[in-house]
Amino acid sequence: MNPVNFTQANLGMLLWAALIAASFFAAAQVSRAIDPVLLTALRLLFSALLFVPLLWSRGLSSMTLAALAAHGALGLLLALYFGSLFEALRHTSAVNTGTLYTLVPLLTLLFEGWLLPGDSRRRRLLPMLTAAAGALLLILKGGAPDQLPSWYAMGVYGLGCLAMAAYPPLSQRFKAGSLQGRSPAAMTFWNMLFGSLFLFVACLASGGWRSASLLTGNDLLWLLYLAMFATLATFWLLHRAIGVIAPSTVISYVYLSTLFLTLFHWLWLGQAPHPGELLGVLLVALGMLGLVRSSRPKAITA
Numbered sequence: 001m002n003p004v005n006f007t008q009a010n011l012g013m014l015l016w017a018a019l020i021a022a023s024f025f026a027a028a029q030v031s032r033a034i035d036p037v038l039l040t041a042l043r044l045l046f047s048a049l050l051f052v053p054l055l056w057s058r059g060l061s062s063m064t065l066a067a068l069a070a071h072g073a074l075g076l077l078l079a080l081y082f083g084s085l086f087e088a089l090r091h092t093s094a095v096n097t098g099t100l101y102t103l104v105p106l107l108t109l110l111f112e113g114w115l116l117p118g119d120s121r122r123r124r125l126l127p128m129l130t131a132a133a134g135a136l137l138l139i140l141k142g143g144a145p146d147q148l149p150s151w152y153a154m155g156v157y158g159l160g161c162l163a164m165a166a167y168p169p170l171s172q173r174f175k176a177g178s179l180q181g182r183s184p185a186a187m188t189f190w191n192m193l194f195g196s197l198f199l200f201v202a203c204l205a206s207g208g209w210r211s212a213s214l215l216t217g218n219d220l221l222w223l224l225y226l227a228m229f230a231t232l233a234t235f236w237l238l239h240r241a242i243g244v245i246a247p248s249t250v251i252s253y254v255y256l257s258t259l260f261l262t263l264f265h266w267l268w269l270g271q272a273p274h275p276g277e278l279l280g281v282l283l284v285a286l287g288m289l290g291l292v293r294s295s296r297p298k299a300i301t302a
Contacts, residue, residue, distance in 0.1 A: 009244035010292055016237040017256035023230030024261065029222045034215060035208030036086045039223065041199035044078070044192040046227035047235070051189040058183075066178035071187075074171055075194025077163040082195075083202055084160025091153035098139045100157055101254070102132045107165030109248040115169040116247070123294040124248060131255040131287025137280030138258045168238070168247030175243060184239035192235065249295035252288065259284045 004012070030039060088097055105128055171191075175182060203209045241250050259281055265271045273281075 004240060004244060006244055009241040012237045013241050013245070013250060013253045014256070016234050016241075017253045018260055019229055019234050019237075020254065020257040021260035021264065023226060023234075026222055026226055026230060030219050030226075031214060031216065033211065034219065035203060035206075035211040036089075037083060037199055037206070038203045038208045038211060040082045040086070041196045041203060042223055043227050043231050044196035044199065046224060047232035048189050048192040048196060050228060050232055051185050054185055055189060064178065067182075070174040070178045071190035072194050074167060074174070074191045075196075076198055077167045077170070078191060078195035079198035079202070080163040081160040081167075082199065084156050084163070088150075088153040088157035088160070091150040092157075096154065097157050098258075099136060100154060100161060102135045102139070104161050104165045104254070105248055105252040106132065107162060108168055108251045111166045112169045112246065112248050115166075115173045124246065124291055127287045127290025127294060128248065128252055129287070131252060131284050131291065134280040134283025134285075134287060135255040135258045137276050137283065138262050165251070168242055168250050171239065172242050172247055184236050187239040188232065188235045192231070245292075246295040249291045252291055255284050256288060 085097060109124060109128065171179075171187065175187070179187065200209075238250060262273075262277055262281060266273055
């Protein structure tokens with residue numbers, strides 16, 4: 001696959017942010033009686049299987065033990081993130097987890113400095129902080145300020161956020177080594193396959209697999225939609241952009257998902273914007289603009 005240029009990668013990440021925002025509404029259509037870890041394992045597995053015909057038609061590339069280990073490590077990071085999220089949501093609100101997630105791009109910037117060479121990280125810190133502050137204003141509008149989050153939940157989810165923060169720079173590090181030349185489709189397939197296997201093991205250990213009997217045809221259709229658009233497409237776009245855009249900027253596009261969700265509530269649900277939301281939208285827009293302008297690498301690689 002030919003590498004995309006800087007503009008194409010950023011346009012793809014705009015689509016990524018929109019798909020992530022839309023996934024929240026689609027996920028709400030799936031029955032809540034089903035174990036969420038099982039649902040995520042099925043989403044990742046369905047998404048991986050959808051790539052099989054494409055990879056088969058192009059010929060399966062050779063797989064070394066080092067490449068399998070790299071995919072296993074990246075899949076484990078995905079499983080750790082989703083597992084920690086669902087465990088945290090048993091003890092705290094989505095507002096609290098969403099607030100903590102705003103730290104992920106900043107943590108990614110730290111991992112980027114450790115795993116990848118380069119000297120442009122300081123130029124991205126201020127715009128990233130600006131976008132994070134804006135996202136916090138948008139997320140916290142629905143929070144209860146007098147309700148303290150569970151320290152256990154925040155600790156568990158904090159570990160998951162570390163796993164997600166390490167995913168983009170570690171992926172780029174592997175693509176320069178044991179996964180060199182691996183296409184975005186192959187990266188997405190193997191990482192999701194390993195991630196789903198780890199989550200299925202977690203379901204077996206917790207007993208969550210028993211809720212599979214509650215799956216209906218409607219649930220499976222929504223899972224298929226989520227697998228195609230909210231998982232497969234977004235991770236393909238993510239791997240398409242990694243290496244063209246700085247990893248910390250790639251993951252910062254999650255701030256635009258928060259902005260898109262807010263715009264949806266204004267434009268389609270008819271909710272009047274609050275002054276804090278208007279300031280949040282402005283900060284996210286300015287911060288992301290600064291991030292994109294400061295993230296063009298000196299040497300673009302596939």
